[in-house]
Amino acid sequence: MKIALLGYGRMGKEIEQIAISRGHEIVIKKDVNDVIDINLADVAIDFSVPTSAFDNISNCINNNVPVISGTTSWLENYDNAVALCKEKKGAFIYASNFSLGVNIFFELNKQLAKMMSNLEDYNISMEEIHHTKKLDAPSGTAITLAEGIIDNSSKTMWELDKKTIEHSIPIAAKRIPEVPGTHTVWYDSEVDAIEIKHTAHSRKGFALGAVIAAEWILGKTGVFNMKDVLNIS
Structure with missing residues (x-):
């Protein structure tokens, strides 16, 4: 080819x-x-x-x-x-x-959002970490993850570097040298927390x-x- x-x-x-x-x-x-x-x-x-x-x-x-x-x-x-x-x-x-792993992660994220959609005690938040040469924030991957949650929950929007507010998913974007890409989704309540995470080891x-x-x-x-x-x- x-x-x-x-x-x-x-x-x-x-x-x-x-x-x-x-x-x-x-x-x-x-x-x-x-x-x-x-x-x-x-x-x-x-x-x-x-x-x-x-x-x-x-x-x-x-x-x-x-x-x-x-x-x-x-x-x-x-x-x-x-x-x-x-x-x-x-x-x-x-x-x-x-990434093949990230695309499987996208589907896990959607399924978890569906399962959590009626559990109002949990706050949703996200974090993405990339290398310092990455120009956009949040990453396209983080936006895709947020959209997967929005499509399967009561959330209607995402916001960059904001505290949790009703119907919004806060996304923290960090830039650290030589990090290929790490994405984390949290569901946090007073009694426990659920976390899913994908870490890329290289490009x-x-x-x-x-x-x-x-x-x-x-x-x-x-x-x-x-x-x-x-x-x-």
Whole structure:
């Protein structure tokens, strides 16, 4: 499989190593302003910057190249990317986190939210920790976790670095050097607490998931997510 890396930062380099180890070829390594011929690739993996993501994705879809995107903070254009993909009969996956473990964690989080939804004595809070070079806060992963709770409970919103208030999920975002990503969800009451947590030991898990998603989407048409890749119903 010939892969275009749209964004060649730390994640792009990690994806390159994983892809080559799985027998694939990197034919494009695109930085922000590079001009490329996307048709050289069988599939593209976008871990670029928010200002480039939609243009990268659109270029792939317009040229019938399946595209995987893990870039965050561009989602005001997500619906436009979906509409373009459907119009062009392309193939597209966006995920806030491609780690296989995190995507299982997303589903555990939803199930726990359903189980706790009628237990009003528990306050919900979240924490995410990432490396100091991460630009957005809270992380896309934390937002996905919060949305999973909101969809399955009486909570209606999340707030960054706020104390617990009714119908809101407070998210604490911390930045510590060389932390790939740690996400924790707490349910706390006067008598006990329940905690679920995912800790990434390295970026390899994110890179492996992105490459597996690229392998999976080849030859398919449509808009997908990691639940499709992992066959999680």
